[in-house]
Amino acid sequence: MRLHYRLCDRFGLTIPIVQAPTASIAGPELAAAVSAAGGLGSLGSTWTSSDEIDAFVRGLRWLGSPFMVNYALSFVPASLDAALNAGAPVVGFSWGLPDRPVVDSVRAANALMMIQVGSVEGARMAEDAGADAVICQGQEAGGHVQSTTPLRVLLEHVRNELRAETIVIAAGGLTTGEDIAAAILAGADGVMLGTRFVATQESRAHLDYKAALCDVGEDETSLTVCFDGGWSHSPHRVLRNSSLKAWEAAGCPPPGARPGEGETVALSALGEPILRYDSAAPRQGMQGSVTEMALYAGTGVHNITSVPPAAEVLRSLWSDALAAMRGAGTIG
Ligand SMILES: Cc1cc2nc3c(=O)[nH]c(=O)nc-3n(C[C@H](O)[C@H](O)[C@H](O)COP(=O)(O)O)c2cc1C
Structure with a gap:
């Protein structure tokens, strides 16, 4: 039996892998590299x-x-109209559902819509809102995490709950072809990977951040509320760096009572101070102790050992996934 990838048909891809929108680390160079290679790049x-x-x-x-x-x-989508006017073909939303006027403006622009959710209820609401694909984020994800459920469990429940024709994408902790094969065999129409694409040549992540992603063992991420500056009350998964460990050692005190609070740990490319506990991730052009900033990473980060071009990552992930599915006897 050959698997049929509805995600590819609907969105015009040749590989059913989405590069996650990893805030401003996912710039146009990365999106272009992934999309040109047949996946779905994102900004x-x-x-x-x-x-x-x-x-x-x-x-x-x-x-x-x-x-x-x-x-x-969680923030006003201030540049959405500009993106639609310029002809963005796909719009993704997370951390909430778009209201009716926003959905109408996406439709009026003939764009497709993906919504990332972290629960079965969220998935049902995304389907009702007319999402062309529902992205299921498990608690293994890097970055800000909407989910409190492991991906495998959430995926199973969402697949059972949503209409059979709804396209479901799995995200969270996936970094290898075997991970991708397992998600597809569990009912996903495709996958979305963030951390794996942060560690590529084209990502805008700081070189020290990319190096840190290549140098961790298992269980070296934590789901925490430590780095809340600029985006409060939202759990996020990060590498266990010195800022996080010092805050935990102090008993996880609230804002105002945290060790080293108010200290400048790095400077932005424009020379603006970045304080400890800020939610910004280290980007190229920043200077200072960037590895003390929020180093977002999913649980699969220990499988990342190098920083190749994004197209190479995409192609080898998919060929490994196909090999794993062939091994499982699901593809001819
Ligand atoms: C550095 C980083 C930044 C992220 N920023 C965003 C964001 O701005 N918007 C969003 O919807 N998701 C964001 N995410 C979460 C991703 O959409 C996705 O759920 C996650 O990367 C999947 O888990 P993985 O990193 O283990 O592959 C971010 C993830 C990372 C690692």
């Missing part, structure tokens, strides 16, 4: 200005391949 657009998103979207459209702009709805 983390929540904090991108309208002028910038206009330039990014118009530039990416030259590729002729689909790509996604993403908005975390």
Whole structure:
């Protein structure tokens, strides 16, 4: 039996792998590399200005391949209209559901819509809102985590609950072809990977952050509320670095009573101070002790040992996944 990838048919892909919108670390270079290689590249657009998103979207459209702009709805999607006017073919939402006028504007622009959720109830609401694909995020995910449920359990429940024709994408802790095969065999139509694509040549992550991702063992991530500056009350999964360990050793005190609070740990590319506990991740151009910042990573990070070009990562993940599925006797 040959598996049929509805995600590819619906979104115009050749490989059913989505590169997650990892905030401003997922810039146009990464999205272009993944989309040109047949996956779905994405731009983390929540904090991108309208002028910038206009330039990014118009530039990416030259590729002729689909790509996604993403908005975390804990914040106002300020540049969404600009992205749609520039012709973004796919819009992704997370951390909330788009309201009716927003859905209408996506539809009026002829864009497809993905919604990332962390629960069965969220998945049902995303389906009702008209999502063309529902992304199921398990608690293994890197970055800000909506879910309190392991991916495998959530995926099974969501698959049982949603209509058979609804496209479901699995996300959270996936870094190998075997992980991808397991998710597809468990009923996903495709997968979305964030941490794996942060550690690629084209990502805008700081080199020290990429190096840190390649140098961890198992169980070296934590789901925490430590790095809340700029995005409070939202759990996030990060590497266990010195800032996190010092905060835990102090008994996880609340804001205002945390060790080293108010200290500048790094400077942005524009020279602005980045304080300890800020939610920003280290990007290229930042200077200082960037490994004391939030180093977002999913539970699969221990399988990452190098920083190849994104197209190479995409192709080898998919060929390993196909081999694993062949081994499981599900593909001819
Ligand atoms: C550095 C980083 C930044 C992220 N930023 C966002 C974001 O801005 N919006 C969003 O919807 N998800 C964001 N995520 C979560 C991803 O959408 C996705 O759920 C996650 O990367 C999947 O888990 P994995 O990293 O283990 O592959 C981020 C993840 C990482 C690692």
